Amino acid sequence: MADLIHPDLLDISVDQELALRTAAVRLAGEFTGIYGPETIERFLHTSYDQFATTHTIPNYLPLLAERFARQRLQALARVEGHHVDGKPVVLFLCTHNAGRSQMALGFFTALAGDRAIAWSGGSEPGVAINPSAITAMAERGINIRGEYPKPWTDEVVRAADVVITMGCGDACPVFPGTRYENWDVDDPADLTPEQVRPIRDDLERRVHQLLDQLTITN
Structure with missing residues (x-):
């Protein structure tokens, strides 16, 4: 593959560069016949950039970038019609993607199994x-x-059939033709596990209702 060093990745180490090269090879194998090296490298670089300024463990960044790039490429493949399996796609959005949306994602994934796709973001x-x-x-x-x-x-938003928003307000993206639903759920930030339990149980109930609406038995 071409040189993976991106102009914005000024402080990348040799080990990180090697990890990104390895990630690019893996992704190229997964998306053979769908996306070429240039597209994969672009998604990998921009995904890396998303985390480079906030995460303090540099050696973990290439793994995060690979995971996020994979999800984005899977979403793009759905948007462009390269991957059609009939499974509904649900996207859970909140402010920090550290509490509500992650708990909702956990319940949905556990209950829906391989009958639906779920992602989250903040x-x-x-x-x-x-x-x-x-x-x-x-x-x-x-x-x-x-x-x-x-x-x-x-x-990722365009690939979703249903977008569930929780507290992100006007920042939540809106695309025509997508079903949106806002869940009024408390933010668990800075709460104890005991205080989070009612929020968790509320999310579990809402996810069950969503699965019923999508006619996904559980």
């Missing part, structure tokens, strides 16, 4: 998942520890 992404949200979800047998706050992008 208008002002935080750095890490709310530890109280992680604890509260673990009490339901759902592990969201491996998730990470991320922004939304146009292709």
